[in-house]
Amino acid sequence: MSDRLLKEIADEMPPVRLPDDLWAAGRRLRQRRRFGYAVAAVAVLVLVVALPGLAAHRRAALVPADGRGAVPSGVDLPHFWQAKVGQWPAGPGGPAALVFYTGKTRYFESTGVAVGVSGSYRLIYQDIGEGSGLLTPDGRYYVRPGLRMLDLTTGEERQVAGDPILGQPLAFSPDGTELLVGVSNDDGVIVYGDDAVPDNDPDKPDDLVAVDLRTGARRFVAVGRLNSYTAAAWSPDGTRIAVEGPVGRGDTGRRLSVMDARTGEPFWSLDVPLTQGLAGPGAWSPDGRQLALFAFDGCTNTCDQAGYLARSWRVEQVDAATGLPRGEAAVALRGEPGRAIGWRDGRDLVFTYLPDPGGEPRTTLVALGPAGRLDTLVDTPAGVSGLEVAADLVEVGAYGGPVPHPSIWAAPAWAYLLAAAPVALVVWIVRAVRRRRQRRV
Amino acid sequence: MIRSKVDPSKTGPGSVYPGMAAEDSFRDYVAARLVGLSRAAYLLTGDRHLAEDLVQQALVQVASRWEKIAAGGDPDPYVRRVLYHQHVSWWRRRRVVDRPQAEPPDTAVADRVSDKDTELTVRQALRRLTPRQRAVLVLRYFEDLTEVQTAEVLGCSVGTVKSNTRDALARLRATAPELEDLRGAR
Known part of the structure; x- marks a missing residue:
């Protein structure tokens, strides 16, 4: 026994019956294999071509050699599948250079988009009816109305200590520790003004509160005084606060006031027409001497579309010590100003701007240069409806950073699964067909 | 045994089947090796049906690369590699399930x-x-x-x-x- 025994066992096996198309089956296999090779070669080629681009994209961060970062000179709309801040596996995008708002996202509602100093794009989902928040000067937190702080470096969101404040964040103190919030005292019943437009109850004026974001401590800067607080600005040295808001029944008047930042004692107050208002949190000039106002000629409360478009806007300057005009000529604007963000070179007011109010909404960031020249600092595509910029970058005048493009890979896990599903299905079908053919052969 | 050669008249430099159409030379090779391949497969699998599947799949693989195999000279080493690797691969992929043992063939040798x-x-x-x-x-x-x-x-x-x-x-x-x-x- 041994070799012989093995051979005798083997002898029991008759020659295998072979299918007629054995050769054809081999040819088909060869074709499939060559097709696979071709697909693999194309995939490798695409990777070889695309990888350097992707790597370059990753390197195209907004952080220059000094590591400080800069406001990008433009932004793109995020991808439909762009990850939210902190969403796995993309993770947080890091401190933001700016936040813009657009309805052109998968939520089909106004959505915040944080553009990181590293060039990342992350979505900030806004609840229905939620107003815009503010970006802390260092770009690390996005503060929502109600004082919910979204940490852009971790994706975690927390409520500032203490009871939630139902109010609109208005302006950060120069050192970034305190946030001015207009706290509404109106009850839930809508009060209608003379023009049947819902407005604030003049019998229940709002309060102005400074909230320490580190501890949640609240300090009442002003109690009452205005129906509501629609804009506020800290003086560069942090000692004074300029506020603006409606007064009178039906919000028919408007008051501009500058007060002591600690005691709330007003230095001066002026009733101004409805066509004039504080430019925004960056309204105070760096030297502390003047305040920027936006004003317009045209219809006010009852405004149809044509009337709204017919408004002509201008930038005015008033003396911060008195509230009186400084005698400089107002600078006319072709579009509509939004909110003042800061100043360029201590001289040029930087503000958000709707260059074409009659067209598709588009908000850019511009600087008002000498002789009324507008320099676009951040260009945006159509559909961008608002901008927030990290004040620290504005303060150091770091503009003109490269335009970051949203990474297609910064996507939530479901996007990867969605993309992989058709591929997995095709692979499964191919394998199933192949197995069936092999069995048949 | 699958070590025997095909018709020696078909051998030649560079290919064992010079001048022949690929399909014809493949069919000649299979005809000459089928018995040996079938038996080896039977010993490997211990099952006639599995042996049949194994040989068929191995030969499809061989057919898909036949021109290159034939041009390389003796096809036996390659064919053997395909057969044995296919067998091990089956086992790894757990494609081989336990089958009832086939009935003893009718051609059993009488004096055994x-x-x-x-x-x-x-x-x-x-x-x-x-x-x-x-x-x-x-x-x-x-x-x-x-x-x-x-x-x-x-x-x-x-x-x-x-x-x-x-x-x-x-x-x-x-x-x-x-x-x-x-x-x-x-």
């Missing part, structure tokens, strides 16, 4: 009645080996390959062949002492 019990024992013992061990035994003792040739077919080292052979024989001896004399084989 006395060896029937031994064969049954050996068959059962073979079934307890790993695919790699079975492959080593079939290559060494059925196809009469040396350890070096076996290592080439299986794509492993000679040492692995030796250890696999040793382990396979040990396991066979434990379950089929009738195979004691295999120890003395090459």
